[in-house]
Amino acid sequence: MGVMHLLERAASGERLSRDEALTLYAEAPTHLLGRAADRVRRRKHPDRVVTYIIDRNVNYTNVCVARCTFCAFYRPVGSSEGYVLSFDEIFRKIEETIAVGGVQLLLQGGHNPDLPIQWYEDLFRAVKERYPAFRLHALSPPEVIHLSRLSGLSVPAVIERLVGAGLDSIPGGGAEILVDRVRKLLHCYGKATTDEWLAVMRYAHHAGLRTTATMMYGTVETLGERLEHLFRLRDLQDETGGFTAFITWSYQPDHTELAGVEATGVEYLRTLAMARLVLDNFDNLQASWVTQGGKVGQLSLGFGANDMGSVMIEENVVRAAGASYCMDEVEIVRNIEDAGLVPKRRSMHYEILGEPFFRERAVPRMTTLATAKPEGEAGVPAEVLKYPARSKAAKAAQEERR
Numbered sequence: 001m002g003v004m005h006l007l008e009r010a011a012s013g014e015r016l017s018r019d020e021a022l023t024l025y026a027e028a029p030t031h032l033l034g035r036a037a038d039r040v041r042r043r044k045h046p047d048r049v050v051t052y053i054i055d056r057n058v059n060y061t062n063v064c065v066a067r068c069t070f071c072a073f074y075r076p077v078g079s080s081e082g083y084v085l086s087f088d089e090i091f092r093k094i095e096e097t098i099a100v101g102g103v104q105l106l107l108q109g110g111h112n113p114d115l116p117i118q119w120y121e122d123l124f125r126a127v128k129e130r131y132p133a134f135r136l137h138a139l140s141p142p143e144v145i146h147l148s149r150l151s152g153l154s155v156p157a158v159i160e161r162l163v164g165a166g167l168d169s170i171p172g173g174g175a176e177i178l179v180d181r182v183r184k185l186l187h188c189y190g191k192a193t194t195d196e197w198l199a200v201m202r203y204a205h206h207a208g209l210r211t212t213a214t215m216m217y218g219t220v221e222t223l224g225e226r227l228e229h230l231f232r233l234r235d236l237q238d239e240t241g242g243f244t245a246f247i248t249w250s251y252q253p254d255h256t257e258l259a260g261v262e263a264t265g266v267e268y269l270r271t272l273a274m275a276r277l278v279l280d281n282f283d284n285l286q287a288s289w290v291t292q293g294g295k296v297g298q299l300s301l302g303f304g305a306n307d308m309g310s311v312m313i314e315e316n317v318v319r320a321a322g323a324s325y326c327m328d329e330v331e332i333v334r335n336i337e338d339a340g341l342v343p344k345r346r347s348m349h350y351e352i353l354g355e356p357f358f359r360e361r362a363v364p365r366m367t368t369l370a371t372a373k374p375e376g377e378a379g380v381p382a383e384v385l386k387y388p389a390r391s392k393a394a395k396a397a398q399e400e401r402r
């Protein structure tokens with residue numbers, strides 16, 4: 001079937017097969033791919049509204065035993081640059097977030113063997129006690145699997161315990177490319193295989209949680225493997241309907257073991273448009289301005305995205321790998337309005353919360369994203385030492401304190 005005919009079919013809502021999607025991804029002219037994705041976006045969101053959320057992207061620890069080769073963020077156990085945030089530091093970040101209209105934390109971190117499930121439960125309970133309306137969008141599937149392995153509990157039992165402590169929803173991180181050949185090459189097969197990642201999401205959806213889905217492309221995968229990733233997500237969405245949104249971004253190579261070069265902005269736009277055409281059962285696609293910058297982020301709105309993602313406030317992971325874009329709410333709203341669209345604040349569940357917050361109340365402008373810790377600071381707070389340690393380094397630190 002010819003490319004033009006396939007584009008017309010996809011734009012009018014017909015489901016693409018794997019072969020058809022590959023033909024489009026490899027051969028369709030970029031502007032026509034965008035036009036088709038934009039038609040789908042307009043049909044799903046005819047009111048011209050583009051949403052965004054004010055939340056804060058907090059990484060509670062950078063200590064990680066997974067050692068993915070594409071990651072510049074983690075530090076090994078015992079590293080002098082390893083950190084764990086104290087509960088007080090996290091509370092302060094929440095208060096700063098609430099002050100600028102924020103409604104949740106996106107809370108993710110490394111696979112730290114010295115943070116048992118009780119640490120997470122204590123943290124979540126303490127957050128909910130202090131800020132009952134504040135949401136916790138926390139712990140990607142590999143972190144849930146890590147806690148399952150650490151605790152000896154099943155994945156459903158871990159999810160149940162975390163929900164009991166205050167978990168509201170699960171972010172779709174750690175998906176990278178959901179093809180085991182790629183996961184083995186990236187050294188992330190051990191943290192979660194494709195089936196394990198999908199199984200966590202399936203359990204979460206069955207437990208009544210909504211989650212997001214992500215894809216990091218541009219490492220070692222083929223175009224066909226990127227599409228396979230999308231088809232696995234489409235299949236699970238058919239089954240559960242539990243994904244609220246899809247977010248894709250390009251691999252950021254600086255300071256990583258894998259190294260390499262970053263994919264271009266055009267490749268990002270093509271990938272986003274393909275996601276809109278393949279993921280016909282996803283309502284929301286976010287623009288990844290944090291890896292692409294504001295201008296490509298704005299262009300994303302013509303390539304299938306209907307959401308500008310998060311104001312973010314803080315970012316540590318892609319910054320460690322070389323990306324350092326910053327957009328505060330004013331800038332996000334300007335980009336949406338300049339594209340002729342209507343900005344609205346939303347929750348993680350995509351409920352509209354209102355007009356831009358800065359038009360209701362004066363908030364300070366933000367010109368750089370915050371970091372987990374001030375430059376050069378690291379370390380583990382004393383409160384962590386009361387939890388049973390697994391690593392030799394933490395056991396030695398506990399001994400020293402006795």
Ligand code: SF4
Pocket residue numbers: 064065066067068071072073074109110111142188191
């Ligand atoms: S991507 Fe996540 S799991 Fe992998 S090394 Fe980095 S922090 Fe650890």
